[in-house]
Amino acid sequence: MKKLNSYENLKKLVGSHYMQAKTAHFFNQKIGWVSSGAPVEVLRPFDIVTVYPENHASICGAAKQGSELCEAAEAEGFSRDLCSYFRCDRGSTLLGTSPIGGLPRPDFLYGCNNICGTILKWYEIASRHFDVPFLFVDTPFVHTTMTDHAVEYVAAQLEEIVPYLESLTGREFDEQKFTETLELSKTCVELWKKTLQFGAHKPSPLTCFDAFTQMAAIVSLRGTQEAVTHYKTLNEELESRIQKGIAAVDNEKIRLLWDNIPVWYAMRGLSELFENHQACLVADTYTNAWASAALDTGNPMESLARNYLEIYLNISMDLMLERIIALIHQFDVDGMVMHSNRSCKPYSLGQYDLARCIKEETGIPVVIIEADMVDSRTYAEEQARTRIEAFLESLG
Amino acid sequence: MWCGIDIGAATAKLVLLENTVVAGIIIPSGFDTVKTAEELVEHGLEKAGILRKDIQCIVATGYGRRMVPMADRTVTEITCHARGAHYLDNEVRTIIDIGGQDSKGISLDATGKVTDFVMNDKCAAGTGRFLEVMARALEVELGELGTLSLKCEEKVAISSTCTVFAESEVISYKNQGKKKEDIIAGVHEAIASRIYAMVHQIPIQEKIMVTGGVALNRGMVRALERKMEKEVEIPGDPQIVGALGAALLGRESQSIKKGSFS
Numbered sequence: 188m189k190k191l192n193s194y195e196n197l198k199k200l201v202g203s204h205y206m207q208a209k210t211a212h213f214f215n216q217k218i219g220w221v222s223s224g225a226p227v228e229v230l231r232p233f234d235i236v237t238v239y240p241e242n243h244a245s246i247c248g249a250a251k252q253g254s255e256l257c258e259a260a261e262a263e264g265f266s267r268d269l270c271s272y273f274r275c276d277r278g279s280t281l282l283g284t285s286p287i288g289g290l291p292r293p294d295f296l297y298g299c300n301n302i303c304g305t306i307l308k309w310y311e312i313a314s315r316h317f318d319v320p321f322l323f324v325d326t327p328f329v330h331t332t333m334t335d336h337a338v339e340y341v342a343a344q345l346e347e348i349v350p351y352l353e354s355l356t357g358r359e360f361d362e363q364k365f366t367e368t369l370e371l372s373k374t375c376v377e378l379w380k381k382t383l384q385f386g387a388h389k390p391s392p393l394t395c396f397d398a399f400t401q402m403a404a405i406v407s408l409r410g411t412q413e414a415v416t417h418y419k420t421l422n423e424e425l426e427s428r429i430q431k432g433i434a435a436v437d438n439e440k441i442r443l444l445w446d447n448i449p450v451w452y453a454m455r456g457l458s459e460l461f462e463n464h465q466a467c468l469v470a471d472t473y474t475n476a477w478a479s480a481a482l483d484t485g486n487p488m489e490s491l492a493r494n495y496l497e498i499y500l501n502i503s504m505d506l507m508l509e510r511i512i513a514l515i516h517q518f519d520v521d522g523m524v525m526h527s528n529r530s531c532k533p534y535s536l537g538q539y540d541l542a543r544c545i546k547e548e549t550g551i552p553v554v555i556i557e558a559d560m561v562d563s564r565t566y567a568e569e570q571a572r573t574r575i576e577a578f579l580e581s582l583g
Numbered sequence: 584m585w586c587g588i589d590i591g592a593a594t595a596k597l598v599l600l601e602n603t604v605v606a607g608i609i610i611p612s613g614f615d616t617v618k619t620a621e622e623l624v625e626h627g628l629e630k631a632g633i634l635r636k637d638i639q640c641i642v643a644t645g646y647g648r649r650m651v652p653m654a655d656r657t658v659t660e661i662t663c664h665a666r667g668a669h670y671l672d673n674e675v676r677t678i679i680d681i682g683g684q685d686s687k688g689i690s691l692d693a694t695g696k697v698t699d700f701v702m703n704d705k706c707a708a709g710t711g712r713f714l715e716v717m718a719r720a721l722e723v724e725l726g727e728l729g730t731l732s733l734k735c736e737e738k739v740a741i742s743s744t745c746t747v748f749a750e751s752e753v754i755s756y757k758n759q760g761k762k763k764e765d766i767i768a769g770v771h772e773a774i775a776s777r778i779y780a781m782v783h784q785i786p787i788q789e790k791i792m793v794t795g796g797v798a799l800n801r802g803m804v805r806a807l808e809r810k811m812e813k814e815v816e817i818p819g820d821p822q823i824v825g826a827l828g829a830a831l832l833g834r835e836s837q838s839i840k841k842g843s844f845s
């Protein structure tokens with residue numbers, strides 16, 4: 188895999204983000220633990236330091252510490268069938284370890300069930316453990332279309348959170364700063380969207396493995412200037428790759444779409460496997476989940492509500508299928524690789540049906556591999572390899 | 584001469600191919616894959632009466648394909664089975680391969696190209712291993728299962744899918760005094776159901792060929808036919824279809840540089 192120069196940049200960015208979090212209390216800043224799908228923009232004007240347990244768990248996974256941390260949570264009595272991001276986070280809390288030495292103690296938790304129901308229980312457990320409040324935003328599932336009622340309902344909850352944050356931080360809500368945050372968030376998402384769209388170029392200058400790494404900033408630092416600056420540089424690098432004719436995978440022959448969360452501990456092996464077969468995963472459904480935002484500074488809460496209601500895991504299978512088919516056409520792929528992720532039920536349930544529909548509607552073949560994003564105990568590498576190789580042989 | 588080596592979980596196979604199959608060898612997969620592969624080649628050379636330099640290309644396949652040092656390239660068993668089956672009968676559109684440790688269903692088109700496949704590669708149920716466990720529990724030879732099951736009078740029902748639980752079920756039937764023949768027939772039916780459920784995910788089109796060591800078990804094949812309500816074809820030597828495919832792929836890609844196959 189050709190490493191992007193922006194990789195070092197990102198490493199620094201993520202490093203200083205966690206460093207800031209670790210020293211936040213020293214500087215009298217409040218720390219919020221935030222779920223990946225929560226409207227974080229509301230927190231930014233209060234100068235709250237945000238950390239993402241999901242991102243932290245993915246770091247544990249990539250560092251191959253996932254299973255060990257999961258086991259610690261299992262020893263406490265949590266079932267192995269629960270999401271491994273949760274188990275990993277719980278294990279890290281219990282043992283006080285992780286590649287970054289564990290997350291700093293939160294002052295409050297902020298979560299939203301637009302990604303799953305697990306998050307609710309997860310944050311309740313953390314809330315009891317740390318004896319801190321849990322701010323929860325309930326986002327009704329979008330079965331067919333998003334209703335005005337749902338939008339109003341979510342917007343009203345966001346309005347309600349503001350006074351609470353004022354009393355927690357002892358600061359007044361700064362409208363000006365809020366508008367700036369929204370602008371930054373919007374710019375950031377647009378830049379990220381552009382990053383991903385480079386994958387439509389033939390040959391693609393990036394693979395989804397690059398996107399999986401690069402997404403850390405859009406998840407954790409959305410609405411900040413640092414993230415905007417980072418993605419500008421990244422896009423310049425990708426642009427120059429295209430101009431110089433540099434492909435992420437030499438002699439790109441097969442273009443593929445990835446579905447689901449990455450197998451964090453197996454990224455290197457998988458990326459090499461595809462590369463050896465001149466196959467490039469040019470896009471994925473996961474990182475694209477952060478690539479839509481029609482934020483309206485004139486109507487902030489409502490537009491936040493709309494955006495966060497419509498995220499990928501909060502929509503029906505029919506709507507998912509529509510989005511997948513759009514990606515298939517946009518990126519002109521030859522096949523799709525689905526990761527049936529034992530942990531993430533909202534993402535993985537229905538994949539077999541989706542695969543069938545995709546084959547019927549677009550004619551492109553789909554292969555499904557079974558794994559888990561963080562818990563390597565469920566992953567049989569050799570078997571996954573055989574499935575992928577056989578799939579690539581049939582496409583070649 | 585072209586050579587295909589298929590290193591499976593239970594057995595290792597070799598095919599030497601000229602205009603037709605010159606030699607087919609089957610030995611148990613040893614602990615040391617490298618040694619097993621060497622042994623296979625030696626046997627093959629001896630049987631065909633040729634020298635190592637007469638082999639133009641070796642293609643390795645199967646679970647241990649990447650552990651065969653003398654291979655010029657590796658290809659998965661899915662592609663190899665499809666190629667082998669198509670060579671034996673070009674009307675085959677579905678292959679059901681039941682190996683020692685996994686089972687799979689493969690769909691192929693009129694040219695022998697794989698269009699879809701499914702695999703059970705994580706669970707012993709629906710594989711040869713399931714049969715091995717049951718044969719041991721019933722104290723019969725693996726090779727006897729087929730003939731015994733055909734003498735069944737009143738088949739028992741095995742309800743567990745899991746190999747471990749099914750084994751306890753078999754033992755309890757044994758203790759209840761049920762006839763071995765009836766239990767074995769029940770075991771075959773359980774595997775057939777399991778395989779059918781898996782293969783059902785791809786279009787099951789005729790002709791259907793069953794390959795792998797388990798295809799030698801006539802009782803098992805009959806159970807599968809009953810379950811699918813379709814007849815299946817068993818090649819003369821169902822165990823070497825993958826190795827045959829590997830040898831054929833080697834022959835076909837002669838023009839491709841060594842090791843550059845993808």
Ligand code: SF4
Pocket residue numbers: 241270271272273302303304305306448500530531532533534
């Ligand atoms: S279940 Fe899925 S969406 Fe929920 S926390 Fe786990 S990985 Fe995220």
